Amino acid sequence: MTSTPIVRLENVRKQYGKVVSLKNVTLEIGANEIVGLIGDNGAGKSTLIKVLTGVEQPSSGTIYVRGQKIDAASYSVKEAHKLKIETVYQDSSLGEKQPLWRNFFVGRPLTNRFGFIDVKAEKRIANEIMRSTIGFRGVGIDVDTPVSRLSGGERQGVAIGRAMHFDSDLIVLDEPTVALALKEVNKVLDFIRSIKAGGRSCIYIEHNIHHVHEVCDRLVVLDRGEIALDAPTASLTYTELTDFLMSLHKPAVAAAN
Numbered sequence: 001m002t003s004t005p006i007v008r009l010e011n012v013r014k015q016y017g018k019v020v021s022l023k024n025v026t027l028e029i030g031a032n033e034i035v036g037l038i039g040d041n042g043a044g045k046s047t048l049i050k051v052l053t054g055v056e057q058p059s060s061g062t063i064y065v066r067g068q069k070i071d072a073a074s075y076s077v078k079e080a081h082k083l084k085i086e087t088v089y090q091d092s093s094l095g096e097k098q099p100l101w102r103n104f105f106v107g108r109p110l111t112n113r114f115g116f117i118d119v120k121a122e123k124r125i126a127n128e129i130m131r132s133t134i135g136f137r138g139v140g141i142d143v144d145t146p147v148s149r150l151s152g153g154e155r156q157g158v159a160i161g162r163a164m165h166f167d168s169d170l171i172v173l174d175e176p177t178v179a180l181a182l183k184e185v186n187k188v189l190d191f192i193r194s195i196k197a198g199g200r201s202c203i204y205i206e207h208n209i210h211h212v213h214e215v216c217d218r219l220v221v222l223d224r225g226e227i228a229l230d231a232p233t234a235s236l237t238y239t240e241l242t243d244f245l246m247s248l249h250k251p252a253v254a255a256a257n
């Protein structure tokens with residue numbers, strides 16, 4: 001990696017009582033990279049993301065954002081936002097009855113010189129985000145459409161577009177395709193590609209190996225709190241990746257044969 005990474009975790013450990021969720025994890029996320037984070041249930045993916053995005057403090061280890069050491073004691077989700085790091089959760093709270101455009105500006109309204117919400121500007125910018133930033137192609141959907149009419153994939157698109165508009169340059173997606181039909185999954189994969197096309201980075205947590213292999217530049221496999229693989233996607237085929245994941249579960253004796 002030539003430029004300074006957006007984030008670097010160095011020997012990060014996270015322990016909950018007796019449970020060690022992360023053991024000395026060292027990981028970098030570079031500029032304009034889509035990194036797939038894979039691992040079994042309980043491997044530590046959510047914990048890693050929580051530590052990286054200020055939800056939880058690491059038990060030990062260091063976090064650097066764009067080369068600057070972070071003070072773990074004061075790091076928070078709010079601080080992470082300021083540092084342009086944002087998580088889009090599966091249930092990214094969108095106002096069901098609200099028109100789409102309002103959802104882009106919840107909590108961060110555009111106001112005119114009199115201090116009133118500038119509806120015209122919000123609608124215009126919402127339209128730009130939908131069409132240009134995330135390449136929204138929903139037929140019959142415009143900025144006035146209520147969120148309740150959007151499909152699951154489109155909702156993810158709105159949340160991703162919102163994060164991009166507010167200038168996040170590392171967007172964490174926590175299993176964005178769970179419970180979506182294939183057509184919807186393809187929409188989400190296109191939204192992820194638009195993150196890359198927009199010059200930003202993404203950590204994509206996903207259980208479906210096909211999807212990660214299709215869209216990511218780099219793959220990181222967590223296994224029982226440790227990084228078991230960190231490699232460019234191009235360096236291993238889908239079959240090699242699944243074989244590797246299977247090998248993690250073989251008993252030691254079988255693996256040795």
Ligand SMILES: Nc1ncnc2c1ncn2[C@@H]1O[C@H](COP(=O)(O)OP(=O)(O)OP(=O)(O)O)[C@@H](O)[C@H]1O
Pocket residue numbers: 016019020021039040041042043044045046047048
């Ligand atoms: N708040 C907590 N208190 C105690 N143990 C926890 C806590 N959060 C996570 N753990 C434990 O840490 C380990 C890693 O959990 P984590 O949720 O990070 O895994 P994951 O890879 O995200 O799993 P999944 O794919 O099921 O979401 C698990 O053993 C889990 O039970």
